[in-house]
Amino acid sequence: MEHVNQAMAVAPEITFQHEPAPNAKKKIWKTFWILLILTIAELALGLSHYAFHVGGAVLLFLKGAMIILSAFKAIYIVGIFMHLGDEVKSLKMIILVPLISFVWFILAFLWDGTSYKNLRNRYNVPAPAEQVVPHDTQKPGSLN
């Protein structure tokens, strides 16, 4: 529903202004419900591994699912609330392309942390916290 409208431009460098779509308010509330449902789904997953004491592959699957749900929330917030979805392609690209570096950023740092854990296990005298078996058989937060 965009119109090229020079007269209303807020700054001379803007070529066309986004006028509010007639159903904009409806879209905002729809996004709110989507975000709320995604959050409730995340909470259900977060609480389920507490309630059922799952571990191993199931726990990794639950964590992966929560990460994916968060990514969807991020897409809705940026695309609709921040209106990036309505901007021209060049702006979308300059915002989103740098984010590709996160792939290596996350991978490298988690890799490094895991390597640190392995070195600790191999060479260190066990830290006091690791001498006693935790009350839970599953160690929360450990990747393997």
Add this chain to the structure above:
Amino acid sequence: MSTQVPVGYKWWSGGKSPFNVSYGKLMMWIFLVSDTFTFAGLLISYGSIRVSHGYWPDPNYVFNRFPLMGDANLPLAFVSLMTFILIMSSVTMVLAVHEGHKRNQKGVAKWLLWTIVGGLMFLGCQAWEWTHLITHTHPVLIDGQIQEIGATITQNHFGPAVPGLFHDGHQVTLPGPVGFGNCFFGITGFHGFHVSIGVFLNILMYFWTINGRFARVGHYEMVEKIGLYWHFVDLVWVFVFLCFYLI
């Protein structure tokens, strides 16, 4: 939602923004991208520290208290409320921006006020949570002696339980990883700092709206720019919530 750009339109021939946004809005976006990397640096280093430990506290045990509910075990209930408040304030902010597009001064002022209320409520919740974590002490076995400690950036009581050892009816634990307090207080504190700045900016926007500053200029683009910042703060919370409370 595709924009109608004439075929062969030359964006880079000068005199106009190739991004079709004003200078100020583009700079806000660039700032937010850089801030994304700041928060990502913090969260990813937290992840790195966490996977380097064999043991890490379970958030369902750490965050299980609710104001006025005493010792009731309510895992993640309070943080769910905080998340809901922040999502709500994001909705009121986008409604303020929407009223700004329609140049409706009263509407902008009303929704900005609700956003400020939401921001202050969130900060209040965070203050309660921090106070609870710092002042709520538990017996911990340190150097063979039982000490009552709370969770701070230097120590915490979220370590593994010592089997069979009780103190005043409470399970005695070992000290938890110091990195837990460092990361939790550091990152939620940095996020709370961003929320505080956002509340301050929204209060400024509210006064500029009611004294007719934007009505005189003819547009509410400044509210839009602050709106971008506010949504970004909500966006960061999505990931803080994921990394500290859910995973």
